[in-house]
Amino acid sequence: MREVAIIGIGQTPVDEHWDKSLKELAAEAILAALTDAGRDSADALFIGNMLSGMLSKQENLGVLISDWIGLPGMEAVKVEAACGSGAAAFRAGLMAVSSEEVDSALVIGVEKMTESLPIETTEALATAADADYESAQGLSFVAINALVMQLYLHTYGWKHTDFAPFSINAHANALHNPYARLHETITEKDYINARMIAEPINLLDASPTGDGAAAVLLVPADSVTAQDHRIIIKGSSSATDSIAIHSRKDPLWLSAAVKSARKAYDQAGVGPEDIDFFELHDAFSIMSVLSLEACGFAERGQGPRLGLDGDISINGRIPITTRGGLKARGHPVGATGMYQIVEAVQQLRGEAAPTQVENSRIGLTQNIGGSGATIITHILTSD
Amino acid sequence: MREVAIIGIGQTPVDEHWDKSLKELAAEAILAALTDAGRDSADALFIGNMLSGMLSKQENLGVLISDWIGLPGMEAVKVEAACGSGAAAFRAGLMAVSSEEVDSALVIGVEKMTESLPIETTEALATAADADYESAQGLSFVAINALVMQLYLHTYGWKHTDFAPFSINAHANALHNPYARLHETITEKDYINARMIAEPINLLDASPTGDGAAAVLLVPADSVTAQDHRIIIKGSSSATDSIAIHSRKDPLWLSAAVKSARKAYDQAGVGPEDIDFFELHDAFSIMSVLSLEACGFAERGQGPRLGLDGDISINGRIPITTRGGLKARGHPVGATGMYQIVEAVQQLRGEAAPTQVENSRIGLTQNIGGSGATIITHILTSD
Numbered sequence: 001m002r003e004v005a006i007i008g009i010g011q012t013p014v015d016e017h018w019d020k021s022l023k024e025l026a027a028e029a030i031l032a033a034l035t036d037a038g039r040d041s042a043d044a045l046f047i048g049n050m051l052s053g054m055l056s057k058q059e060n061l062g063v064l065i066s067d068w069i070g071l072p073g074m075e076a077v078k079v080e081a082a083c084g085s086g087a088a089a090f091r092a093g094l095m096a097v098s099s100e101e102v103d104s105a106l107v108i109g110v111e112k113m114t115e116s117l118p119i120e121t122t123e124a125l126a127t128a129a130d131a132d133y134e135s136a137q138g139l140s141f142v143a144i145n146a147l148v149m150q151l152y153l154h155t156y157g158w159k160h161t162d163f164a165p166f167s168i169n170a171h172a173n174a175l176h177n178p179y180a181r182l183h184e185t186i187t188e189k190d191y192i193n194a195r196m197i198a199e200p201i202n203l204l205d206a207s208p209t210g211d212g213a214a215a216v217l218l219v220p221a222d223s224v225t226a227q228d229h230r231i232i233i234k235g236s237s238s239a240t241d242s243i244a245i246h247s248r249k250d251p252l253w254l255s256a257a258v259k260s261a262r263k264a265y266d267q268a269g270v271g272p273e274d275i276d277f278f279e280l281h282d283a284f285s286i287m288s289v290l291s292l293e294a295c296g297f298a299e300r301g302q303g304p305r306l307g308l309d310g311d312i313s314i315n316g317r318i319p320i321t322t323r324g325g326l327k328a329r330g331h332p333v334g335a336t337g338m339y340q341i342v343e344a345v346q347q348l349r350g351e352a353a354p355t356q357v358e359n360s361r362i363g364l365t366q367n368i369g370g371s372g373a374t375i376i377t378h379i380l381t382s383d
Numbered sequence: 384m385r386e387v388a389i390i391g392i393g394q395t396p397v398d399e400h401w402d403k404s405l406k407e408l409a410a411e412a413i414l415a416a417l418t419d420a421g422r423d424s425a426d427a428l429f430i431g432n433m434l435s436g437m438l439s440k441q442e443n444l445g446v447l448i449s450d451w452i453g454l455p456g457m458e459a460v461k462v463e464a465a466c467g468s469g470a471a472a473f474r475a476g477l478m479a480v481s482s483e484e485v486d487s488a489l490v491i492g493v494e495k496m497t498e499s500l501p502i503e504t505t506e507a508l509a510t511a512a513d514a515d516y517e518s519a520q521g522l523s524f525v526a527i528n529a530l531v532m533q534l535y536l537h538t539y540g541w542k543h544t545d546f547a548p549f550s551i552n553a554h555a556n557a558l559h560n561p562y563a564r565l566h567e568t569i570t571e572k573d574y575i576n577a578r579m580i581a582e583p584i585n586l587l588d589a590s591p592t593g594d595g596a597a598a599v600l601l602v603p604a605d606s607v608t609a610q611d612h613r614i615i616i617k618g619s620s621s622a623t624d625s626i627a628i629h630s631r632k633d634p635l636w637l638s639a640a641v642k643s644a645r646k647a648y649d650q651a652g653v654g655p656e657d658i659d660f661f662e663l664h665d666a667f668s669i670m671s672v673l674s675l676e677a678c679g680f681a682e683r684g685q686g687p688r689l690g691l692d693g694d695i696s697i698n699g700r701i702p703i704t705t706r707g708g709l710k711a712r713g714h715p716v717g718a719t720g721m722y723q724i725v726e727a728v729q730q731l732r733g734e735a736a737p738t739q740v741e742n743s744r745i746g747l748t749q750n751i752g753g754s755g756a757t758i759i760t761h762i763l764t765s766d
Contacts (some may be wrong), residue, residue: 001384001482001483001484018682021515031423033739040682044621047464050436051436052508052510053433053436053437053507054436054437056514057506057509057510057514057518058514058758059433059465059510059511059514060463060464060510060624060626060752060753060756061465062462062464062752062757063464063624063625063626063752063753063757064513064626065621066623067623067624067625067626067627067630069491071622071623072623072624072625073624073638073642074622074623075620075621075622075623076464076621076757077462077463077464077474077475077621077757078462078463078464079460079461079462079463079475080442080444080460080461080462080463081443081445081446081460081461082442088460091484092460092462092475094484095478095479095482096478096482096484098482098484099384099477099478099479099481099482100384100481101384101474101481101609102746103475119485121682123440124436125434126440127435127440127441127442128443129443129444130441130447131441132404133441135440149499162634163608176441193725209566223628234638234671236484237458238443238458238459239456239458240446240449240450240455240456240457240458241446241450241455241456242446242450242455242719243443243446244450247450249731251390255456256456259456273391278579305391310466323718369443369445369446370443370446372455374443374445374446374459374460375441
């Protein structure tokens with residue numbers, strides 16, 4: 001088992017890319033990552049994607065993309081774990097390099113959602129939930145999260161307004177990220193007055209989807225010397241919970257996040273107190289709160305306090321969604337986990353001004369597939 | 384990098400399983416593999432599957448299946464490479480154990496095709512081809528293979544009848560495999576008179592689809608001692624070609640098979656002459672011929688000779704499709720690569736009577752996604 005480093009990153013803006021197909025978005029991010037690393041090829045390609053078969057009528061993405069980027073012949077495969085596909089592909093690439101099966105691996109998360117009808121997208125996203133016991137009842141993804149948020153407000157006595165800081169913080173950070181989907185400051189008043197989607201989740205609790213791709217190049221850590229271009233993967237762990245939330249003893253406790261984060265902390269030899277920033281999976285504001293609690297940054301039921309106290313801001317105790325998060329950078333589902341990794345690398349390289357976290361050395365990323373069902377945690381360090 | 388062994392296998396019959404859902408088929412194969420290995424759990428689950436999103440409206444299979452088999456919490460992910468998904472998942476599981484990220488991995492290939500309309504299945508299968516340049520022209524998968532076979536007959540001067548031995552051999556071997564889809568002996572006359580599908584491919588050149596699941600349990604080789612339950616993975620390699628056949632310099636040469644097989648031979652320190660049997664990807668009879676040529680068992684353009692001379696039969700020089708192959712065991716697409724692995728283990732354990740290859744020590748398996756686009760080769764040995 002050898003240590004693995006990220007030596008190149010690339011991304012496209014998250015947007016409605018009417019002029020670019022899935023493979024063109026993928027190529028843009030991959031070529032940027034190769035250029036950033038000063039390389040022109042890699043041994044293997046791991047692709048995180050959830051929806052291409054359903055929305056683009058295209059599977060076999062491995063060969064589609066390796067062919068399109070001018071590297072036919074290379075090993076290439078797609079990895080799927082719903083909205084956790086990006087980090088799942090990253091972990092597959094990590095294991096490929098770490099096992100010595102390959103000496104370099106490109107990992108990309110890519111998703112193309114714009115060209116489909118909204119109803120098609122909603123149905124396709126619902127395949128992340130239990131088809132028999134959730135989707136078949138008409139339970140969409142936002143509805144599942146609304147049930148969880150409702151239960152949280154009821155159980156712990158918070159008001160909906162107490163969640164405003166998560167959305168406000170994400171938008172504030174995205175303002176300075178040229179790759180973000182949304183570039184608009186929002187206020188608490190905007191949050192309170194936002195259109196209701198599925199009570200209590202309103203438009204500003206929910207992340208926007210979009211088209212996008214984000215990529216990295218992985219190589220053995222001992223093959224690189226230049227300190228400024230070497231980010232090390234110190235922790236990597238993936239865990240699951242039941243797919244349907246009704247099967248869980250406590251729907252407000254992300255047990256897969258607890259399990260996955262604890263293992264990653266152990267591997268890296270660190271704890272929550274050592275983490276300089278946390279790119280979490282804020283598909284809905286309730287998920288920010290549950291993730292912070294599961295990963296040891298707040299007591300159970302006390303997550304909203306971190307927002308109200310300013311702890312989550314760039315200069316706070318545990319900065320989150322430093323480049324906008326899913327809420328404002330956007331959530332091109334299978335690509336999201338790779339955006340988180342790319343953004344963590346930007347922070348660790350010191351390339352995230354003006355939302356740079358000072359003295360940033362240890363970053364935590366966490367990507368979720370389904371409603372807390374598949375959770376993949378990574379810890380990256382700058383040395 | 385540590386050596387990895389297969390210590391348990393399990394499979395369901397390939398059939399129209401109207402009474403079993405995808406997760407029930409998966410559970411049946413997984414529990415059989417665990418029982419065979421004398422274990423009751425594993426650290427991780429890798430799932431080869433192509434069509435679940437499109438045909439069963441269900442993605443996030445990792446968590447669906449880990450939950451259903453009563454092992455929620457374990458790492459679980461889906462790997463997709465069209466009809467090569469099974470072997471792609473196997474290779475991902477191999478890398479997970481070999482990298483020391485996990486100490487045991489279940490790998491399963493599973494596909495559920497029966498409950499969909501034939502047109503839905505055909506459209507879903509077409510997502511393995513290039514959506515822009517092949518599928519959009521109405522080119523189905525059988526049509527692509529028909530073009531290749533037509534070109535082969537024209538280029539090398541063989542007659543359609545010369546391909547009969549591949550189909551006859553597969554059916555003869557499947558007769559003794561209780562898990563096979565088809566249990567009927569066919570003659571050359573049957574082959575000649577079979578209904579035409581896409582000239583020159585007739586019904587007996589093509590493999591039947593179906594529902595099915597096949598699974599193995601992987602552990603570090605040095606953790607097992609009992610010789611009779613330890614099959615070692617000596618070679619593993621994955622390579623790609625262009626996705627569309629029109630982009631290839633020579634559409635009759637499976638360059639990804641050449642690349643992938645050569646690397647696997649090198650890893651195992653063997654050559655074609657050392658291989659005791661070959662579980663190849665005979666989705667169409669033309670693919671048997673191209674695979675045999677690409678892997679070094681026949682000169683270019685001379686593949687049909689191996690069938691006509693009896694070399695491919697159980698007692699021949701290079702027995703193929705020893706348990707029926709895709710042609711007669713059946714081709715539940717994302718599961719097929721794992722059926723090949725399970726069948727190779729049966730041969731290497733000496734559990735394949737009456738189609739047991741005598742003194743079987745080294746087996747070759749090759750799984751293909753798309754029309755020769757993604758090709759994954761494994762070499763397994765009994766010691």
